[in-house]
Amino acid sequence: MKLTHDQVTHVARLASLSLTPEEEAHFAEELSQILDYVENLNRLMLPPPGLHVGDGVSDPTPLHPDIPRPSVPVEEALSNAPDRSGQFFRVPRILEEGR
Amino acid sequence: MTPLFDGIASFAQGRDSRKFSIEEAVRSCLDRIENLDPELGAFLSLNPNAVNRARQLDNRMARNPAQSPFYGYPVAIKDNLHVAGMPTTCASRMLANYRPLENATVVDRLLKAGAVILGKTNMDEFAMGSSTENSAMGVTRNPWDTRRVPGGSSGGSAVAVASDMAPMALGSDTGGSIRQPAAFCGVLGLKPTYGRISRYGLVAFSSSLDQIGPFARRAQDALEMMLVLSGPDGRDMTVASRNPEEMRRDFASEVRGMVIGMPEEFFSDGLDDGVRVSLERAREVLAAEGAEFRPVRLPSAQYGINVYYLIATSEAASNLSRYDGVRYGYRSLKASNIRDLYTHTRQEGFGPEVKRRILLGTFALSAGYQDQYYRKAQQVQSLIREEFDRAFHEVDMLFAPTTPTPPFLFGEKSSDPLAMYLSDIYTISANLAGLPALSVPSWPTAEGLPVGAQLIGPAWSEGRLLKVASVLEEAVGVRRPPMTGERQGGEAA
Amino acid sequence: MNPEFEMVVGLEVHTQLLTRSKLFCRCENRFGAPPNTLVCPVCLGHPGVLPVLNEEAVRLGIRLGLALGCTVHTRSVFDRKHYFYPDLPKGYQISQFTHPLLTGGSLSVRSGEGVREIRLHRIHMEEDAGKNLHAGIRDASHVDLNRAGVPLLEIVSEPDIRTPEEAVDYLKKLRQILRAIGISDGNMEEGSFRCDANVSLRRKGTSAFGTKVEIKNMNSFRFVQKALLHECDRQSALLARGERVVSETRLFDSSTGKTLSMRSKEEALDYRYFPEPDLPPLVLDPNWIAEERANLPELPQERVFKLSEELGIREEDAEALLLEEDLSRYFEEAREVVVRYAKEGGWPVELGTGRLVNFILSEVLREWNRKGARILSGELCPEEIAYLVAQVVEERISLNQAKEVYAMAVESLRSPKSVIKEHNLSQESGEEKLGEWIREVLAENPAEVQSYREGKERVFGFLVGQVMKKSGGKANPQKANLLLKDYLSR
Numbered sequence A: 001m002k003l004t005h006d007q008v009t010h011v012a013r014l015a016s017l018s019l020t021p022e023e024e025a026h027f028a029e030e031l032s033q034i035l036d037y038v039e040n041l042n043r044l045m046l047p048p049p050g051l052h053v054g055d056g057v058s059d060p061t062p063l064h065p066d067i068p069r070p071s072v073p074v075e076e077a078l079s080n081a082p083d084r085s086g087q088f089f090r091v092p093r094i095l096e097e098g099r
Numbered sequence B: 001m002t003p004l005f006d007g008i009a010s011f012a013q014g015r016d017s018r019k020f021s022i023e024e025a026v027r028s029c030l031d032r033i034e035n036l037d038p039e040l041g042a043f044l045s046l047n048p049n050a051v052n053r054a055r056q057l058d059n060r061m062a063r064n065p066a067q068s069p070f071y072g073y074p075v076a077i078k079d080n081l082h083v084a085g086m087p088t089t090c091a092s093r094m095l096a097n098y099r100p101l102e103n104a105t106v107v108d109r110l111l112k113a114g115a116v117i118l119g120k121t122n123m124d125e126f127a128m129g130s131s132t133e134n135s136a137m138g139v140t141r142n143p144w145d146t147r148r149v150p151g152g153s154s155g156g157s158a159v160a161v162a163s164d165m166a167p168m169a170l171g172s173d174t175g176g177s178i179r180q181p182a183a184f185c186g187v188l189g190l191k192p193t194y195g196r197i198s199r200y201g202l203v204a205f206s207s208s209l210d211q212i213g214p215f216a217r218r219a220q221d222a223l224e225m226m227l228v229l230s231g232p233d234g235r236d237m238t239v240a241s242r243n244p245e246e247m248r249r250d251f252a253s254e255v256r257g258m259v260i261g262m263p264e265e266f267f268s269d270g271l272d273d274g275v276r277v278s279l280e281r282a283r284e285v286l287a288a289e290g291a292e293f294r295p296v297r298l299p300s301a302q303y304g305i306n307v308y309y310l311i312a313t314s315e316a317a318s319n320l321s322r323y324d325g326v327r328y329g330y331r332s333l334k335a336s337n338i339r340d341l342y343t344h345t346r347q348e349g350f351g352p353e354v355k356r357r358i359l360l361g362t363f364a365l366s367a368g369y370q371d372q373y374y375r376k377a378q379q380v381q382s383l384i385r386e387e388f389d390r391a392f393h394e395v396d397m398l399f400a401p402t403t404p405t406p407p408f409l410f411g412e413k414s415s416d417p418l419a420m421y422l423s424d425i426y427t428i429s430a431n432l433a434g435l436p437a438l439s440v441p442s443w444p445t446a447e448g449l450p451v452g453a454q455l456i457g458p459a460w461s462e463g464r465l466l467k468v469a470s471v472l473e474e475a476v477g478v479r480r481p482p483m484t485g486e487r488q489g490g491e492a493a
Numbered sequence C: 001m002n003p004e005f006e007m008v009v010g011l012e013v014h015t016q017l018l019t020r021s022k023l024f025c026r027c028e029n030r031f032g033a034p035p036n037t038l039v040c041p042v043c044l045g046h047p048g049v050l051p052v053l054n055e056e057a058v059r060l061g062i063r064l065g066l067a068l069g070c071t072v073h074t075r076s077v078f079d080r081k082h083y084f085y086p087d088l089p090k091g092y093q094i095s096q097f098t099h100p101l102l103t104g105g106s107l108s109v110r111s112g113e114g115v116r117e118i119r120l121h122r123i124h125m126e127e128d129a130g131k132n133l134h135a136g137i138r139d140a141s142h143v144d145l146n147r148a149g150v151p152l153l154e155i156v157s158e159p160d161i162r163t164p165e166e167a168v169d170y171l172k173k174l175r176q177i178l179r180a181i182g183i184s185d186g187n188m189e190e191g192s193f194r195c196d197a198n199v200s201l202r203r204k205g206t207s208a209f210g211t212k213v214e215i216k217n218m219n220s221f222r223f224v225q226k227a228l229l230h231e232c233d234r235q236s237a238l239l240a241r242g243e244r245v246v247s248e249t250r251l252f253d254s255s256t257g258k259t260l261s262m263r264s265k266e267e268a269l270d271y272r273y274f275p276e277p278d279l280p281p282l283v284l285d286p287n288w289i290a291e292e293r294a295n296l297p298e299l300p301q302e303r304v305f306k307l308s309e310e311l312g313i314r315e316e317d318a319e320a321l322l323l324e325e326d327l328s329r330y331f332e333e334a335r336e337v338v339v340r341y342a343k344e345g346g347w348p349v350e351l352g353t354g355r356l357v358n359f360i361l362s363e364v365l366r367e368w369n370r371k372g373a374r375i376l377s378g379e380l381c382p383e384e385i386a387y388l389v390a391q392v393v394e395e396r397i398s399l400n401q402a403k404e405v406y407a408m409a410v411e412s413l414r415s416p417k418s419v420i421k422e423h424n425l426s427q428e429s430g431e432e433k434l435g436e437w438i439r440e441v442l443a444e445n446p447a448e449v450q451s452y453r454e455g456k457e458r459v460f461g462f463l464v465g466q467v468m469k470k471s472g473g474k475a476n477p478q479k480a481n482l483l484l485k486d487y488l489s490r
């Protein structure tokens, strides 16, 4: 299938990626080629949908006991942060509320 | 510049007989890295504590004899596996300054067995690629011909072992990322059964396909490492409760009487003649050892690439959502609000191949397209699994080329993503089916380029695959690239 | 609200689970710790980490399913739900989408005078997000991930709720069950029990659904009621004007009592759900479910039946008493004292219990709603209420006097005993004194006496009132009644 410019923009927004106009054009072209190639899957006779990895599993899942362990020291938790304020991660102001 | 030891058995023997100290062994590797790596570019960072640790191990050994063959053994680690105290960059600008807070489970296990980590190796960014050309950190060259790529994504680990800078290395394989560079560099690379080894501490590319595995010169070494790495881990629920010792038992099995399948689809038109000739010779060796060869059909395997590029990119797009510039990693300085922080950080932090796959994966999962792409791919994946299941009712394992061609030149495929993707055509279906598979060196081509023979087995058959590999290894001989200062053994196919 | 319309409400409740550790890592699950002190690589979403599922969270999920009559699925699947937000470390939430742990089940709520079943659509497990903080920070927001990864159950009802009162009763009943079976503390202020509502209107008598609006951020029962009322008014005004309701997410603003548009569904997110590859499907041993069923603690409804039977009180009253834990504890303690008074005074316990139940469900409940839990202790402790009720049973004061005493006691935070003493309250039941007041009233109202004797019985009430007035409220009304009849018939 041919990906339109709008589709690429939409997908980039979903993926939180900003693209330059050149990138947009380039990726639209390349992704269209890949999708064309990938589309010959449609020629196959397929088993009923819904099967996926682990479908065959039937043994009860071993679970983890509810025993707390010490967390990492706060300095370590923040050690890789690009920006922080006191014990918080710091980000540019969030304007929109909720999700 | 001859290595002090050749393989784990000779290392353990030299160590225990005090022929050399662990410090000397580790220094010999570091010396080779110093000499060879400026040209090869396999390592992204070296462990500043390697010599210290070696010394400590020597001291401890003065009081207690070594308990494990790995005690003091130097290893290299692909830079998508966490080693506490060293960076994990995934060869990406995004993680250039990232320092993990803990070891990967496999690293913990190696350290517990006494291994000494030499350094972290180059790779395609986030393991996305087949040539290591997608590294944001620089080029890694194939020691057999430095104009050629080492394969990828675990190119650095393959080169480190091929050039004896490290006797063994860890890589990760999502669609061939251990086996393809192993084939290109003339070493053995094993992708274990999905669920054999904990993935905790492996930076995820495609979670349902990723497996960690060893690079080695010898099947025996790979087996020893598998025994250290394998088994249940409280930190990864996808690891099966199998006893790793079954591999040692299976490694002792007989090749005589084994039935080996030749999937017709893997020997069709696209296969390079040099590779074909080499594999034919390998087949003859195994047949002479008493293995029976039988043709099998895997008609859906040809769709493996299509399936792979939908499933792997979907999972990758998801796994890479966490790189948002908030808690760690690269952050764009351009952003003044939170949306821009995300989009600029990801725009600047990821390279083109990573972005291409994020876009493809996001599209394949998006509303209105998920059924057509992601779900359809899952259905075909089931089909491929079933075909393998059926094949393994008739044969013990499959014999195939690892790659359609010998190592290609730099730039040969890097501008054409599809052509690059096709270099994984023979390796991908083992990942899709969760099966163990390895690449073992076969005879080189007439031009002296390495060729890999691939063995694919039913789940949990690593021991048998390694057994068959050891037979080929004996016939082909352990070869070393000319530039690494070694005498050549054997002749071309 | 326009009476032509009917309200259609479905509720989504997120409840945190009372586990000791988080859902997918072993950090402590605790409210109120200093920022980013209950975190590890897993709940920080670092590269390379993997989730491991907490057994206790699954156990609590099974337990809730059994308590609500849901189907507990022996095979459920975790999915990833994608969106970017700073409090969501991985860029996706691990949740359950196509195969939740629980489906079906129901909860019965009071509706006017009757009872209605609200069906449940599904209940699934998921992880909580962290917290973004904005208040008092210039040009930035702060992120605290202590809450990230805390286990949640999301309880989704069918759109069966028809009034704000039903919605509130649903939430109260649900919270009562969560508490009774030890799943959650149900604390709305601390966010361990959170509610979103899907609200639409339709013309009465029709069955198709209207356009629905999602309301978030209602963190008390009162706010739920207010938000639903406001949203209903807003939508019915739109429809009455012939306008369209827009499908959107709205926030309840507690300072204005109104809902505000947050984001329209047209620009809604595409969550790109797919099965979480890092977690195998959750396969449950049926024996485990059977075991949980056998160990299920007593449910509120069973306690209602028991209490109503044991005390001989109406089921509605028992339910009302048990719905508010503070009140039911208060009742239990006061009842013990009433039993003691009954023994000492030689009167039947049921008499005192009945009076106590009525007094608590009318007077105490009203004041509790107004003033909160402080009216349940100290000078107004259970012993004091029991004393007041005993005074009424023993006819030392009238019920009306008791109500006045209680109101004064609450106002001034003094004990009823001291109020009675100060106002010299007691009830006059002696025939001599009553006779004196009656004779005076009869003498002062000859015309009314005349008309009563001519058959106008309605005048009787007036005469009783005069007697009560003359006694300064002290006359025992029943006794005064009887005696007055006696005098008038002479």
Ligand SMILES: [Mg+2]
Pocket (backbone or CB within 6 Å): C095, C126, C154
């Ligand atoms: Mg939810």
Ligand SMILES: [Zn+2]
Pocket (backbone or CB within 6 Å): C022, C025, C026, C027, C038, C039, C040, C041, C042, C043, C044, C149
């Ligand atoms: Zn944690």
